[in-house]
Amino acid sequence: MRMVTIAAVVASILLAVAGCLTPLTSQEPLTPVPVPASPLVGVCEPGVPGSWSQVAGFAGATGVQPGIVVYYSPWNDPFAASFARTAWDHHAYTLVQLQPNGVTLASIAAGRSDSYLRSYADAVVAFGHPVILSFGHEMNGTWYSWGDGHTSPGTFVAAWRHIVRAFRDEGAANVTWVWTVNSINGASSALRQWWPGAAWVNWVGIDGYYFRATDTFGSVFGSTIADIRGFSSAPLLIAETAVGTTADRESQIDALFAGVRAERLAGLVWFDAAQHAGIYHQDWRLEDDPGARTAFTTAVRT
Helix, strand or coil: HHHHHHHHHHHHHHHHHHHHHHCCCCCCCCCCCCCCCCCEEEEEEECCCCCHHHHHHHHHCCCCCCEEEHHHHHHCCCHHHHHHHHHHHHHEEEEEEEEEECCCCCHHCCCCHHHHHHHHHHHHHHHCCCCEEECCCCCCCCCCCCCCCCHHHHHHHHHHHHHHHHHHHCCCEEEEEEEECCCCCCCCCHHHCCCCCCCCEEEEEEEECCCCCCCHHHHHHHHHHHHHHHCCCCCCCEEEECECCCCHHHHHHHHHHHHHHCCCCCEEEEEEEEECCCCCCEECCCCHHHHHHHHHHHHHCC
């Protein structure tokens, strides 16, 4: 009896030692981005995902550490895992706008991009933290090859569902899918016809800008929010916005944030880039405008 007891003890010790020497292969469960209790503030900077420097510059200038960092990814480009890890280390989610450049949505829906989608999904799974993905943004406008007048709404919906299904098949449970439209203030195509359905979308994104001094939160976003809430109860995120160099820029920035709070949106992403091609492509940066920068910082703190 004593020999059996000693043998049992020895065996348990050996098992314990073996357990210590065995590499841990388990990981935290994959989960999507939780709906934020207060609005997230994000940024899109030129140079990402190749460099974090301009994001750091924005944070240093405004005193605001972004909770979301956006980059635009051409079709067949791999997931920028290194950048996503840097963003995660800075307490920010990565939002990737997947752009179907040089490929038809019909071919995506037919499965001809499946190897790329599986590879991308596997990289997102390996990353292990929540990632926000969007596909074919602003499809209700006419300016992209995947948008109104170039692709039918039915084909877009089929491609969207096929992509989401491919990621789910790879176990990418850490993806939050954001269906991103342009404000109907700047695009006339009816939104609902492009809607993939509640089972295929987690959040809804809206892109819209203050181009003129007369623009208000209601004129830029009001009708679009009301339209979307007529067919979806998903959290709403302003996925791309900025206030141009108008005479009333500071008060418009304050009103932008006030509108986000009043509508209980999930947040907004500031498009912090300099463009020089007329009213629709202005210098949206905050770093070189002290008044706008102060208004932005104050609004975020509020």
